[in-house]
Amino acid sequence: MKNMSKKQTSPFLIGIFVLSGTLILIGGIIWLGTQQFLKETSLYVTYFEGSVQGLEKGSPVKYLGVPVGNIEKIDVAPDGKLIEVLMQIDSKIKIDDELRVKAEMSGLAGSKFLQLHYPSDTLISRMHPALSFKPVYPVIYSSPSGIEEIEIAARDVLNKLLQFRYKEVSDEMVSFLNASSNFFNNQKLYNIISELEKSSRTLSDILAKTDSSAILSNLINTTESLKKTSTNLENLSDSIQTQFIRIDLPGKVSNIVSQYDSVMIQTSQILNILGLRTETVLFSMGETMQGVNLTNKQIQRTLRKITQNPGQLLFAEPPPPEK
Template sequence: METRASYILVGSFVLALVAGLLVFTAWVAKVQLDESRETYRIYFNGSVTGLQQGSPVRYRGVPVGTVSDIRLDPENVTRVRVTVLVQNGTPIMADSIASLELQGITGGAYVQISGGAAGGKRLTATDADGVLTIPSRPSSLTAVVDSAPQLVNRALEVVTRLGDLLNGENQKAIGEILANVRTLSAELARAGAGLEETMDQARRTLSGLDGVGPQLNRTLEQARGTLATVDGSARQLTGDTRELMRTLKRTSDTLNALADENREPVRDFTATGLYELTLLITQLRDLSGQLSRVVTRIENDPSNFLFGGTRQGVEVRGK
């Protein structure tokens, strides 16, 4: 009896779940039926890899519809005709433009509609079937797909050049370079050891200079005192020099004034007194000569000069 009651409970739950699922499906279908959409055409000149029926259509990143059909343009096989269904009320203007974009890391593509200024004109351009047509532009997806062969060719070229670079001779040269680098590293290591020893000597030298610091400070203080003394002496000497220059200027002014006052007597002296002075000097020279001769006579024979030239002999008496 208990087993039968459990079956009834499970069956009732399953029936309720199925009924709820049917109601939800009917509600979603009703919403989709009530939602009216407008058809647009987009013509792409490049590849539409990754785009498929049911891919989203976004206006400035907001989902507004889906892709309903993808096929080659029967009138121009170099481009792809994409038909999209967009919700009514989407502001697709005359200057709106469509492009293909990649979504996330899944690699899928979607249609991105951008542009359209507020207050602009609504889109009115149509194709041969009378369906509104949105202009397109090359997208980043197209650029990637178009540049992929070039990237592959460049990668192959780089690989080929690397193969040519790593030939036997270059490998030998690279080996020699590595050996030289190893030798240089060893030399640098030895030089580093010598550098450490030099640094130790420099530290010891600096330690020895610690005691010199106070003496150097005292020497600097004495030098400052000497410079201060020299500066004071220089200032005093400068003052004395200025006073001497002022004294010399006053002396010069006095001499100039004296010369101006005695210009006439000097002129008279040079005219007549100088001649008389010359005669006086000549007479004094003669007098000096005569005095010199007199002095010579006195020195040679003073008695003859004093008592005259008469000489009498000494009387000699006989025995």
């Protein structure tokens, strides 16, 4: 029979191996604890109005993604409304009044961490809960998270859309279009333009005649026609004041004014030619032409105000009475 020798493991070696492993493990734990204990940290507190679901004791506190501490305690604030989160933060981190802390997602599992940051938007930096009590530790004010910022922006846009007065703008647009239609379809406007054209033709006919007595008679008739036109203009201005604020008259007004300028130049030339007529005719014609010139200037001034600055015409004070 062949004898086989069996190699037996020494219990002493096994004991040394187990003891060495235990000592190494204990030493590592002590070393890690010592490093954490020797690390200088400070306690800060922050407060949240909303839910802190996903945050728990030991959750990391990061500064722009770099771990600088952890959550020490989560509890209800002394006022019974806010959530108080006590943080242990590395002392080398500079803490000032502009620094803010927000809760951010750390993964798909729903866990969160606290992020220290400096908001670029001053409005966001002011959006932190007001404290009705005096905290025990220094406070780092909280700010909305990234998702909450999107919700706030969307809510703000929606509120501005709701505040826009669509009905009022629509009513004003309809009123403006109605006023425009009423003004351009106003029979008084066409009557005045017809009167102006008629007066212009009458003056041209007068200046074409050589009989001084006929000139005087026609000038008197023309003056009465111009007075009637001026009265119609005043009535039209009162009507426009209640219907239309901004007026843009067509090109007929400019043509009429140009015709009047041309007619007045011709009238002045003919008056110079007829300067040797009888004294009575000259006196009457002089007074008549002064009235024509004054009326023409009033018409031109009125038409320019209507075409250039309707607001000044509609809201101006009435002219002083003639002496």
